[in-house]
Amino acid sequence: MLHSPGMERKSVLFLVGFFCFLNAEKLLFRDKHQWLEEVDGRRQGEEAPSFPFQDPTLPWDQRLDDLVSRLSLEEIVPQTLAVYGSHTPAIPRLNINPYVWITECLHGEVNTYGTSFPQSIGLAASFSDELVYDVAEATSYEVRAHWNQNRKQGTYASGIGLSCFSPVINIMRHPLWGRNQESYGEDPYVAGKLVQGYVRGLQGNHSRYVRANAGCKHFDVHGGPENIPVSRSSFNAKVSMRDWRMTFLPQFKMCVDAGSYSLMCSYNRLNGVPACANQQLLTNITRAEWGFGGYVVSDAGAVSNIISEHKYLKTPEETVAACIKAGCNLELGSTIYTATSQAIAKGLLTEQQVRDNVRALMYTRLRLGEFDPEEMNPYNAINMSVVQSDLHRELALQAAMKTFVLLKNDGLLPLTKIYNRVAVVGPFAQEANEIYGDYSPSVSPQFTTTVAQGLVKLSRTVIAASGCNGVKCTSYSRDGITDAVEGADLVFVALGTGSAIESEGNDRADISLPGRQFEVLLDAVRIANGKPVILLLFNAGPLDVTWAKFNPKVSAILECFFPGERTGDAIYRTLTASGGTNSIPAGRLPATWPSYLTQVPPITNYDMAGHTYRYYDGEPLYAFGYGLSYASFLYSSLTLSDQSIVGGQNITATVGVLNTGKMDADEVIQVYVSWPDTKLVVPKIQLVAFTRVLIKAGEHKLVDLVVTPERISVWGDDGWTYVEGKMTVYAGGQQPNQRTSSGSNILQASFLVN
Numbered sequence: 001m002l003h004s005p006g007m008e009r010k011s012v013l014f015l016v017g018f019f020c021f022l023n024a025e026k027l028l029f030r031d032k033h034q035w036l037e038e039v040d041g042r043r044q045g046e047e048a049p050s051f052p053f054q055d056p057t058l059p060w061d062q063r064l065d066d067l068v069s070r071l072s073l074e075e076i077v078p079q080t081l082a083v084y085g086s087h088t089p090a091i092p093r094l095n096i097n098p099y100v101w102i103t104e105c106l107h108g109e110v111n112t113y114g115t116s117f118p119q120s121i122g123l124a125a126s127f128s129d130e131l132v133y134d135v136a137e138a139t140s141y142e143v144r145a146h147w148n149q150n151r152k153q154g155t156y157a158s159g160i161g162l163s164c165f166s167p168v169i170n171i172m173r174h175p176l177w178g179r180n181q182e183s184y185g186e187d188p189y190v191a192g193k194l195v196q197g198y199v200r201g202l203q204g205n206h207s208r209y210v211r212a213n214a215g216c217k218h219f220d221v222h223g224g225p226e227n228i229p230v231s232r233s234s235f236n237a238k239v240s241m242r243d244w245r246m247t248f249l250p251q252f253k254m255c256v257d258a259g260s261y262s263l264m265c266s267y268n269r270l271n272g273v274p275a276c277a278n279q280q281l282l283t284n285i286t287r288a289e290w291g292f293g294g295y296v297v298s299d300a301g302a303v304s305n306i307i308s309e310h311k312y313l314k315t316p317e318e319t320v321a322a323c324i325k326a327g328c329n330l331e332l333g334s335t336i337y338t339a340t341s342q343a344i345a346k347g348l349l350t351e352q353q354v355r356d357n358v359r360a361l362m363y364t365r366l367r368l369g370e371f372d373p374e375e376m377n378p379y380n381a382i383n384m385s386v387v388q389s390d391l392h393r394e395l396a397l398q399a400a401m402k403t404f405v406l407l408k409n410d411g412l413l414p415l416t417k418i419y420n421r422v423a424v425v426g427p428f429a430q431e432a433n434e435i436y437g438d439y440s441p442s443v444s445p446q447f448t449t450t451v452a453q454g455l456v457k458l459s460r461t462v463i464a465a466s467g468c469n470g471v472k473c474t475s476y477s478r479d480g481i482t483d484a485v486e487g488a489d490l491v492f493v494a495l496g497t498g499s500a501i502e503s504e505g506n507d508r509a510d511i512s513l514p515g516r517q518f519e520v521l522l523d524a525v526r527i528a529n530g531k532p533v534i535l536l537l538f539n540a541g542p543l544d545v546t547w548a549k550f551n552p553k554v555s556a557i558l559e560c561f562f563p564g565e566r567t568g569d570a571i572y573r574t575l576t577a578s579g580g581t582n583s584i585p586a587g588r589l590p591a592t593w594p595s596y597l598t599q600v601p602p603i604t605n606y607d608m609a610g611h612t613y614r615y616y617d618g619e620p621l622y623a624f625g626y627g628l629s630y631a632s633f634l635y636s637s638l639t640l641s642d643q644s645i646v647g648g649q650n651i652t653a654t655v656g657v658l659n660t661g662k663m664d665a666d667e668v669i670q671v672y673v674s675w676p677d678t679k680l681v682v683p684k685i686q687l688v689a690f691t692r693v694l695i696k697a698g699e700h701k702l703v704d705l706v707v708t709p710e711r712i713s714v715w716g717d718d719g720w721t722y723v724e725g726k727m728t729v730y731a732g733g734q735q736p737n738q739r740t741s742s743g744s745n746i747l748q749a750s751f752l753v754n
Contacts, residue, residue, distance in 0.1 A: 051094065052066040056372045067366075067371075068362060073351055075091050076354055077354075079358055080340070081335060083333070097151075099156070100147075100157065100158060103143065103160065103163055104439050107139070108142070110159065114441030117395070117400075118437075120184055122403030122404075122437075122562060123403060129194050133200060135395065135399055136198040145384050145385075163262065164213065167182075167195055168182040169217070169251045171188055175593075177225070178508065181561070185590025186624060188247055191251040192253075195216060195255045199258040199259060208367075211379050214260045216256075217264035221239050221606060222237065234310055235268045240607065243606070267299050274310050276302045296327055301333040303319060303323055317342050318343070320337050320343050324340075400563035401579055403560075404558055405588060410555045412532050414578075419488075421487055422458050423463050423465070425467055425484050427470060428451055431538075434562070435567040438499045455568065465484035467481040471498040476520065491533045492535075495543075496560075501514050533554050534558065534575070542592070544621070581666060585627065585628060586692065588626060592620045626738070626740065629667070631661030633657055633658065635657055635733070635744065635747050636656040636700065637655070639749070640751050642751060644752040648709045650707065653704070665694070670687060672685050672731075673712060690705070712727060726752055
């Protein structure tokens with residue numbers, strides 16, 4: 001979500017003006033001094049009032065009923081606003097403190113001192129919901145530590161709360177979308193499995209308390225454009241019911257099933273209706289069908305955009321009424337909800353609807369432990385010692401290694417010797433900011449290793465040179481590259497994008513290497529004069545590296561994404577296989593890399609035909625699910641638990657895998673299905689089960705993978721259904737029928753659906 005720092009400042013300037021126009025300051029801060037006086041009074045020995053909602057022996061619903069019933073309408077309204085630079089006001093008469101709804105926790109807590117784990121797109125490449133769980137759990141400990149420290153000091157700082165605007169689970173539908181790095185790739189099922197790991201890891205498994213609450217976004221049918229060719233603020237995503245149900249909703253349902261306390265409605269209209277005022281989306285589907293009981297928060301300014309950008313409604317009163325009735329509980333980044341009382345006066349809302357609207361917000365605060373005795377909640381004991389702890393830094397290293405995808409290897413890797421002279425060139429050679437990815441914590445330089453710093457162990461002499469004036473590389477110094485590469489025994493070329501090129505509000509125009517980066521690669525290979533060259537890539541959206549893929553003078557290509565603070569350490573260990581089994585590459589591409597951009601429909605086209613591997617036309621440069629290893633695997637058997645099922649039943653695929661290599665290594669086992677001929681529009685192929693498993697050298701494993709009914713059901717004219725006939729099942733280490741092979745064999749079986 002929200003804004004890069006520059007965008008946020010601009011938005012705040014606009015919103016301050018709008019804020020003043022609505023005279024909201026008086027409403028939000030009218031009791032600030034009163035609250036401080038009462039707090040001071042209690043410090044002098046006055047006993048705090050006690051109410052049933054503060055009684056931990058009562059049931060949650062009874063406490064919630066009591067709390068909401070005690071709030072006046074005047075007190076409720078500011079509780080439904082999340083304003084940048086501020087917090088919800090205290091309610092002194094009820095002993096309710098301020099609260100901060102604005103917190104970003106994508107791969108570490110943003111705008112705080114913290115541990116920077118790999119960016120989401122890299123975590124997706126791990127194909128490991130266990131890893132995502134671990135990263136989210138560590139992040140939540142740091143989130144809670146910052147909150148505890150601030151709260152004890154009486155500080156409620158915007159951006160440092162317990163309610164996370166994370167994770168991003170929009171599918172990576174188009175290679176040019178600026179926010180691809182925040183996503184979990186292009187497959188709804190993979191995104192859903194990983195989001196479940198994130199939600200459970202972040203929120204914790206305590207029977208009573210939530211450590212920090214997740215907020216899955218951006219809901220829904222959102223995935224570009226940001227700014228090319230049109231603005232996200234006014235974009236209307238036109239989608240068929242089939243694509244909506246089969247591609248854009250499943251991962252959000254899996255988020256809800258995992259117990260997320262929040263969803264964030266998106267900027268766009270959905271078939272003409274703004275997402276944050278879309279009752280079909282926020283109530284009919286989310287609450288009535290799925291049973292979601294949490295709160296919905298708008299994206300920043302998305303509510304005011306309904307008036308200013310979408311021109312869907314004209315006044316604050318009718319807009320707040322539409323959003324609350326639709327199911328949007330909390331307005332972020334604008335102040336339309338200050339017109340709630342006026343909307344009631346005009347008959348557009350009832351007071352009961354407003355009271356019902358605030359319930360989910362207050363319930364979340366109850367479950368975070370706000371109204372219980374301090375000593376009851378074990379999460380209140382988490383302190384700042386967990387932030388950048390040895391445990392978290394080690395997790396950042398292990399996580400980074402598990403995200404790397406080896407795209408090419410002519411046998412050079414893993415490296416096994418010390419070289420006389422090594423060159424590390426390109427704009428990412430010494431880059432220490434772009435390696436984190438967008439929405440990263442603030443990391444002390446002492447905890448960060450750049451590419452060049454990580455590779456110093458490879459040689460007595462390591463020469464680094466950018467050759468570029470930053471990652472955009474609009475200016476290029478050939479002399480610098482020449483000086484570094486001449487005489488080197490091994491050459492690394494570190495290229496990519498970074499948030500300067502692809503990020504929120506910032507789509508790419510093409511898939512080419514930015515600026516003059518391709519010249520860096522060409523010159524490095526030429527000057528190397530036959531010495532081995534390894535290409536390291538730092539990006540989210542696919543890049544056109546066709547030349548490097550097919551040129552024998554480039555020995556290896558390693559896709560690194562944005563690995564976080566342990567970048568250099570993780571790359572060194574992976575290139576040398578010196579970091580245990582996690583340093584043996586097992587990452588797989590979480591999205592298709594097209595051979596040409598023309599293989600992909602325009603970013604504004606939300607028909608899934610031609611988008612992602614499930615509906616792809618043509619031969620990709622690299623396929624979804626592709627990745628090499630230092631080990632080799634033979635798939636020996638594929639058996640199904642049933643030869644015939646009735647729609648709605650599970651079926652289990654048992655896959656036999658043998659590690660025929662010399663190294664213990666992880667393997668990502670992938671199970672796909674294809675449908676029989678049908679008049680319904682179905683994916684060409686679909687991943688229905690996967691797992692990442694460690695298989696020792698020479699070991700044979702039998703692995704069970706359950707295919708649930710949801711994975712093979714399709715959306716028909718009358719809702720969810722099953723296609724009768726023979727379903728074909730494929731199992732292996734990659735997609736079937738791919739020209740660029742990872743070396744994995746593919747097994748095939750079938751079963752009947754009746």
